[in-house]
Amino acid sequence: MTLALEGPLLIAGAGKMGTAMLSGLLEAGLEPFQVIIQDPAPSLEVQDFVIREGVRCAPAITSLEAPPSVILAAVKPQIMDKVMPGLAQLAGPDTLLLSIAAGRTIASFEQHLPTGTAVIRAMPNTPAAVGAGITVCCANAHVSESQKLIAEEMLRAVGDVAWIEDEALMDSVTAVSGSGPAYVFYLVEALTDAGIAAGLDAELSARLARATVAGSGRLLEAADDDAATLRKNVTSPGGTTAAALEVLTADDGLKPLMKAAVAAAVKRGRELAG
Structure with missing residues (x-):
């Protein structure tokens, strides 16, 4: 698999899950120059990872050469509202917002983003850290088939992927997986x-x-x-x-x-x- 992205992949939050996904993507052929990490306080482990892989990392991203193809929102749910306004300014008309933040609804992201922005809410689990996770996804009405395929390719880097149409079931997904x-x-x-x-x-x-x-x-x-x-x-x-x-x-x-x-x-x- 080689992830086909026209713009960069912006990862907001280099925690265990975000780093596990990125590691899987790089192993699958994603080029490091396509990735930008925004994290104000990356762990020593993440700092070593960034240096080793040649990935760009900064405390804050205020501008990009081109709008990101995908923004992976991987910060803690309780600080998401503080982070989203800055991310929204970087989004372009074809940007996909892919969230792996537990409990955050699609509507909670849409309120920060331009009208019509594609949003996918995803719920992975911790076995993703060893490539054996399963992630359940729910998309808003603005997600194209190509964006859905991109999200699935990204998430398959850490395990299996399933989709639901009713976002209300995400609480049940979270409770089980x-x-x-x-x-x-x-x-x-x-x-x-x-x-x-x-x-x-x-x-x-x-x-x-x-x-x-x-x-x-x-x-x-x-x-x-x-x-x-x-x-x-x-x-x-x-x-x-x-x-x-x-x-x-x-x-x-x-x-x-x-x-x-x-x-x-x-x-x-x-x-x-x-």
């Missing part, structure tokens, strides 16, 4: 503690839990079967796995607990969106 890695990490913690309670050494229990969850994820990704089928394949009737699953699949087991957790995340997302 955006917050989801934390649920999986907590599963490893809980499985580790359960192993210790069953008599295992703490170090061995942590090693077993981590490897089991990570390996199961790889198996799930590689398999053609769905999760339910893979679960059944591991479960011998009357065996140890079946005994454990009787607890996990009970009326007060994992499914209702997970539904309640996701519902709580959806509720909080709507509160944060105002």
